[in-house]
Amino acid sequence: MRALVYEGPNKVSLRDDVTVRDPADGEVQVRIVASGLCHSDVSVVNGTIAWPAPSVLGHEGAGIIETVGAGVTDLKPGDPVVLHTLAHCGRCAHCSAGRPTHCRRTLGNRSEPFERGGQAVGNFAATSTFAERTVVKQQQAVRIDPNVPLDVACLIGCGVLTGVGSVIHRADVAAGETAAVFGIGGVGLNVIQGLRLAGASRIIAVDILPEREAMARQFGATDFVDASQGNSVEQIRALVPDPVSPGASGVDWTFECSGNRHALADAVAALGWGGNCLIVGVPAAGTSLDLPIGPMGFVDRGIMGVRYGSSQPQRDIPAMIALYSGGRLMLDELVTRRYALEDYEQAFHDLEHGKLARGVFVF
Numbered sequence: 001m002r003a004l005v006y007e008g009p010n011k012v013s014l015r016d017d018v019t020v021r022d023p024a025d026g027e028v029q030v031r032i033v034a035s036g037l038c039h040s041d042v043s044v045v046n047g048t049i050a051w052p053a054p055s056v057l058g059h060e061g062a063g064i065i066e067t068v069g070a071g072v073t074d075l076k077p078g079d080p081v082v083l084h085t086l087a088h089c090g091r092c093a094h095c096s097a098g099r100p101t102h103c104r105r106t107l108g109n110r111s112e113p114f115e116r117g118g119q120a121v122g123n124f125a126a127t128s129t130f131a132e133r134t135v136v137k138q139q140q141a142v143r144i145d146p147n148v149p150l151d152v153a154c155l156i157g158c159g160v161l162t163g164v165g166s167v168i169h170r171a172d173v174a175a176g177e178t179a180a181v182f183g184i185g186g187v188g189l190n191v192i193q194g195l196r197l198a199g200a201s202r203i204i205a206v207d208i209l210p211e212r213e214a215m216a217r218q219f220g221a222t223d224f225v226d227a228s229q230g231n232s233v234e235q236i237r238a239l240v241p242d243p244v245s246p247g248a249s250g251v252d253w254t255f256e257c258s259g260n261r262h263a264l265a266d267a268v269a270a271l272g273w274g275g276n277c278l279i280v281g282v283p284a285a286g287t288s289l290d291l292p293i294g295p296m297g298f299v300d301r302g303i304m305g306v307r308y309g310s311s312q313p314q315r316d317i318p319a320m321i322a323l324y325s326g327g328r329l330m331l332d333e334l335v336t337r338r339y340a341l342e343d344y345e346q347a348f349h350d351l352e353h354g355k356l357a358r359g360v361f362v363f
Contacts, residue, residue: 003114003131004344005121008053012045014342018056018116020133023069028141030081034151035129036060037339037347037359038158039185039259040282044124045348048259048284055122056114058361059085061129062154065141072138080150081141082321083134084157084313087126090139101307129154130341132363142317148324151338151360152331155186156320158308159334159358163190163257165309165316166280167198171253175199178240178251181221182232182267183258183281184212186334186358189219191255191280193330196220197323202240204251206232206263209354219330227263236270248273248299259283265291273299278306334358 003018023029035058043049044057065079075081086100087109094102106126113135114121114128128134144153163186167173179200181191184207195203196219205216206225213224225235237249250272256264259281267277268291295301309316323329336356339347347359 001132002341003056003128004058004341005116006044006051006053006055006057006124009047010045012057012344012348014344015116018114018121018131020131020135021113021115023067023135025070026072026138027069027135028072028075028138029066029068029133029135030061030063030083030141031066031133032061032063032129032131032363034062034154034363035361036155036157036159036186037351037356037361039351040125040158041130042348042351043282049282050285051124052110052122054116054119055110055124056128056131056134057124058130059125059127060154060158061127061134062150062157066133068138075138075141075143079143080146081143082153082157082317083127083129083136084140084142084161084317085125085127086308086311086313087137087140098312099310100312101310130344130361139314142313144317144321145325148321151362152324152335153321154360155331155334155358156317159186160190160320160329160331161311161313161316162280162309163187164194164197164320164329165311166255166278166306167191167194169310170304170306171276171278173198173200173253176201177253178202179253179255180204180206180225180236180251180267180270182206182227182254182256182263183260184216185257186356187280188255188257189215189334189357191257192216192219192221197328202251204236204239206236212354215357218333232266233269240272242272250275252276253278255280257281261287261289264289268301268303271301274301276302276304278304280306335360338362
């Protein structure tokens with residue numbers, strides 16, 4: 001079968017000689033119909049995320065169940081499913097408490113379900129959706145309404161769960177609160193629509209590419225700050241002035257979605273009293289940031305990490321499908337362009353050069 005294989009730093013190849021094993025107990029084999037292209041895939045290729053080679057890339061997929069392993073009773077061949085990356089154990093205290101993103105089994109979860117010319121090939125993010133077929137744990141495949149197109153449903157598996165979930169689950173933004181979103185790619189757009197769904201009163205999109213303003217506003221942004229002009233923090237404070245003390249102006253929430261430490265510093269500086277910054281984007285390994293402590297501790301500001309939107313995929317994927325079917329969640333609008341798998345070089349180029357909200361490989 002065909003698969004996009006990460007061969008090492010800055011090297012990807014499309015192979016047609018990759019095989020995938022049959023599902024073991026508690027696993028399912030899925031025929032991939034569509035897969036979104038995420039910055040995390042590019043980050044593996046360029047070395048931002050350290051990952052062993054060779055591995056099949058991709059982690060934002062949807063498809064059809066082909067075969068099921070022993071013990072799988074809730075899924076059957078022919079079921080349409082959205083895949084997610086949380087290969088959680090389902091038995092630990094965190095899973096039992098409904099916090100699968102805290103399950104220790106989901107960290108560094110790499111196996112080798114693929115083979116090429118007698119050589120074992122690993123997976124990526126426990127999914128590997130840049131392949132015609134993949135094998136995942138049964139809890140990673142969530143059955144959806146067959147009337148929902150898989151080439152938009154696939155986006156829920158990463159970008160939507162991460163972006164919307166960061167707002168609704170991790171931050172629990174209240175109606176009327178204010179927010180700024182740094183980095184208006186696929187995840188940033190989903191943060192914006194999560195804020196819209198939560199009823200935020202002011203949603204400020206911040207990006208170095210001014211051409212992203214129109215899409216940011218389409219998804220719910222009330223304002224746009226062109227970060228390429230500098231003074232982003234001052235521009236944000238001017239949009240949400242403090243009625244008592246101008247020096248305390250700022251937003252209730254900031255979401256840093258680009259993985260850039262300079263943007264993170266601005267996101268923290270743009271907080272008002274009692275505000276919190278969520279680190280959503282993935283920076284390069286070893287990235288650090290110096291911050292003044294006084295302005296944080298004296299006025300209840302905070303910095304929060306968030307993994308995968310603090311999601312519970314078995315609950316949240318059907319909920320996102322329902323919001324989409326009801327016209328409240330925008331998925332079709334996220335897809336900038338669809339690609340054949342053999343056009344991967346163009347797709348990677350378009351993503352790295354800011355031309356895509358989401359590109360989707362269609363098999």
